[in-house]
Amino acid sequence: MTRLRFLLGCLLLVAAATASEAAARSAQARIARVSTAVATLDGVRVRLDWPAQAREGVLSLQAARVEAPELGYRFHDLQWRCPLRRDGARWRCEGDVRAGRGRPLRLAIELDDARTAARLHDRRSAIRLRRDAATPELTRIELARVPLAWAQALLAQAWAAPRLSAGSVDGRLDVIAPSGADLRVEGPLRIDGAALDTPDGRVAAEGVGAAVELRARFGERATRVGVAGAVRGGELLFGNAYLALQRRRVAFALEAERDGEGPWRLPRLHWDDPGVLRVDGRAVLGADAGLRALDVGAAMPDLRALRDGYLSGFLGVAGLADLRLAGAAAARLRYDAGALHEFDLRLDGVAVDDPQGRFRVADLAGDVRFSSAESLRSELRWQGGELHGLDFGAARLPLLGERGELRLADEVAVPLLGGRARLAHMRLRPPADGRGLELNFGLDLERLDIARLAAALQWPPFAGELTGHIPQARYADDRLEFEGGLAVHLFGGAVQVSSLAMERPFGVAPTLSADIAFDDIDLQSLTGVLGFGSITGKLDGEVAGLRLVDWTPVAFDARLRTDRAAARRAGVRQRISQRAVQDLSSVSDASFMGSLQARLIGLFDDFGYARLGIGCRLAEQVCEMDGLGSAGPGFIIVAGAGLPRLSVIGFNRRVDWPTLLERLAAAGSGDVKPVFE
Numbered sequence: 111m112t113r114l115r116f117l118l119g120c121l122l123l124v125a126a127a128t129a130s131e132a133a134a135r136s137a138q139a140r141i142a143r144v145s146t147a148v149a150t151l152d153g154v155r156v157r158l159d160w161p162a163q164a165r166e167g168v169l170s171l172q173a174a175r176v177e178a179p180e181l182g183y184r185f186h187d188l189q190w191r192c193p194l195r196r197d198g199a200r201w202r203c204e205g206d207v208r209a210g211r212g213r214p215l216r217l218a219i220e221l222d223d224a225r226t227a228a229r230l231h232d233r234r235s236a237i238r239l240r241r242d243a244a245t246p247e248l249t250r251i252e253l254a255r256v257p258l259a260w261a262q263a264l265l266a267q268a269w270a271a272p273r274l275s276a277g278s279v280d281g282r283l284d285v286i287a288p289s290g291a292d293l294r295v296e297g298p299l300r301i302d303g304a305a306l307d308t309p310d311g312r313v314a315a316e317g318v319g320a321a322v323e324l325r326a327r328f329g330e331r332a333t334r335v336g337v338a339g340a341v342r343g344g345e346l347l348f349g350n351a352y353l354a355l356q357r358r359r360v361a362f363a364l365e366a367e368r369d370g371e372g373p374w375r376l377p378r379l380h381w382d383d384p385g386v387l388r389v390d391g392r393a394v395l396g397a398d399a400g401l402r403a404l405d406v407g408a409a410m411p412d413l414r415a416l417r418d419g420y421l422s423g424f425l426g427v428a429g430l431a432d433l434r435l436a437g438a439a440a441a442r443l444r445y446d447a448g449a450l451h452e453f454d455l456r457l458d459g460v461a462v463d464d465p466q467g468r469f470r471v472a473d474l475a476g477d478v479r480f481s482s483a484e485s486l487r488s489e490l491r492w493q494g495g496e497l498h499g500l501d502f503g504a505a506r507l508p509l510l511g512e513r514g515e516l517r518l519a520d521e522v523a524v525p526l527l528g529g530r531a532r533l534a535h536m537r538l539r540p541p542a543d544g545r546g547l548e549l550n551f552g553l554d555l556e557r558l559d560i561a562r563l564a565a566a567l568q569w570p571p572f573a574g575e576l577t578g579h580i581p582q583a584r585y586a587d588d589r590l591e592f593e594g595g596l597a598v599h600l601f602g603g604a605v606q607v608s609s610l611a612m613e614r615p616f617g618v619a620p621t622l623s624a625d626i627a628f629d630d631i632d633l634q635s636l637t638g639v640l641g642f643g644s645i646t647g648k649l650d651g652e653v654a655g656l657r658l659v660d661w662t663p664v665a666f667d668a669r670l671r672t673d674r675a676a677a678r679r680a681g682v683r684q685r686i687s688q689r690a691v692q693d694l695s696s697v698s699d700a701s702f703m704g705s706l707q708a709r710l711i712g713l714f715d716d717f718g719y720a721r722l723g724i725g726c727r728l729a730e731q732v733c734e735m736d737g738l739g740s741a742g743p744g745f746i747i748v749a750g751a752g753l754p755r756l757s758v759i760g761f762n763r764r765v766d767w768p769t770l771l772e773r774l775a776a777a778g779s780g781d782v783k784p785v786f787e
Contacts, residue, residue: 155171200221247288258277334367354418392406457477458475516537622657623657630673686718733767
């Protein structure tokens with residue numbers, strides 16, 4: 111069916127050339143080439159058999175090769191056979207026609223001095239053609255339920271990749287082929303149930319309907335195509351952009367032009383989905399249909415509807431498939447040669463809410479303006495929000511766009527957890543020259559309420575204030591790295607976080623990695639917060655190679671130990687309470703050094719100790735336990751001092767990580783049982 115629809119004009123010329131021989135019993139001709147404005151036939155053989163006194167003859171036509179290069183059609187071994195009749199000055203011939211091994215269609219031709227008419231059809235679809243002698247350059251084609259697959263070769267002239275897999279078209283096309291001028295194709299079309307896809311799966315459509323007006327010009331030097339009308343429903347995919355039009359009617363217009371084999375220029379792009387999205391602009395495409403340049407403006411009066419109709423594909427790739435949006439926005443963008451040259455985003459009453467609790471912003475408004483050629487000031491503001499469970503307050507973000515980047519115009523302080531997060535500097539560089547988006551910033555944390563932080567992160571109920579300094583942070587390639595680390599003053603000591611990085615911070619299964627060092631942490635304050643029995647002293651240690659996936663620890667090597675020198679400098683005695691001994695023994699699956707210790711623990715409130723240390727190397731959900739050193743088959747956790755002397759020894763070096771977490775939770779709640787041997 112696909113291979114015959116543009117050949118009718120060529121066949122008619124051959125039939126007319128042989129019709130004058132109808133009085134003879136038989137006639138045949140071999141023609142090296144037949145050329146028309148639409149196509150060229152090579153290796154043509156025509157035979158007419160007309161028995162004497164018969165009212166009709168049999169016309170047979172064969173062509174070794176048929177080419178319509180402007181329309182992209184090439185056929186081999188074309189055959190048509192039909193009974194030829196004459197009614198006055200009019201000739202009629204109808205029969206099966208096929209090319210190669212293709213399925214035959216029915217071809218009927220009528221011609222006289224005034225006009226030529228033809229009909230190519232099967233049981234469901236039909237193409238009717240008419241040409242009048244008064245206007246020989248015009249061929250009118252009428253389409254009725256014609257499969258879109260018949261237009262595959264014509265589409266390939268503009269874009270070779272898509273495969274038309276479903277849909278039908280009705281309408282009228284005027285094919286205008288003036289002598290020595292470009293071929294033109296014009297007319298209204300109605301498309302139903304269109305479906306297409308590309309081999310790489312990046313472009314696809316399903317169930318699309320449209321009513322359009324086509325204007326196309328095909329020439330040796332240039333091709334011009336214009337389409338305007340309305341799309342009715344369906345689904346479309348362009349890379350990560352997924353459009354769900356449902357039953358909405360969307361007005362659109364597209365103009366495309368190409369000189370020779372050069373790039374496609376799209377001088378007009380128009381898309382109007384009322385109340386959801388209006389886009390106007392222009393673009394340039396490369397030979398692979400990739401975007402080379404884009405200048406476009408968009409109005410988005412309802413972000414909720416925009417999210418459902420246009421953004422779900424992008425959000426799904428970013429791990430934000432359930433993101434909720436509200437408010438309105440408008441944007442303008444100019445992109446060329448792999449770089450962003452101009453960007454202007456305006457927001458009005460925007461609300462962003464991630465149901466998974468990763469972030470939330472309320473009443474986001476203002477604008478973001480960027481230009482590679484001039485300096486532009488803008489400002490964003492919001493009333494509040496939340497980041498991974500951490501509430502933050504209202505703030506204004508003054509911005510300056512210049513020299514190819516967007517910078518923070520002044521320091522910004524954001525209320526956070528009863529304190530402030532101060533954004534000291536920020537620099538955002540848009541994608542350019544094959545390099546992705548890059549963000550750099552510095553952040554100070556001032557007197558954050560640790561109790562509120564702990565509650566948000568579901569930690570034990572810590573108390574106190576957190577102050578930290580991040581001199582430099584960098585986000586690129588979906589990875590956030592903190593250069594210089596994070597210094598936190600906590601429990602009278604210091605916590606130094608280094609090698610801190612996050613992958614997919616706002617995507618699926620965010621991953622955090624870091625090294626943490628503890629110095630002179632006051633044990634009495636720490637154990638009080640953890641709900642353990644009291645331990646006095648100073649704690650040092652480190653957690654190396656910490657790795658969290660979706661905020662759950664999957665690997666680390668932790669070593670914690672007391673610092674006797676620091677305790678002496680601070681005048682702190684090293685004592686451990688009876689409750690703390692019980693908690694340690696329960697958590698570490700430990701026991702006491704002998705039956706005397708088991709009896710003594712019930713007689714004293716606390717004990718002196720010389721050293722305390724414990725380690726855990728987590729891998730594959732198993733914690734390899736360690737302590738201060740070996741004690742026979744076990745390892746020392748608490749080395750006693752003074753009288754009564756009490757030491758705690760651990761014997762199980764491999765502990766299931768979930769079990770260890772349960773023990774820690776039980777120890778914090780006071781629901782523990784000491785182990786005696």
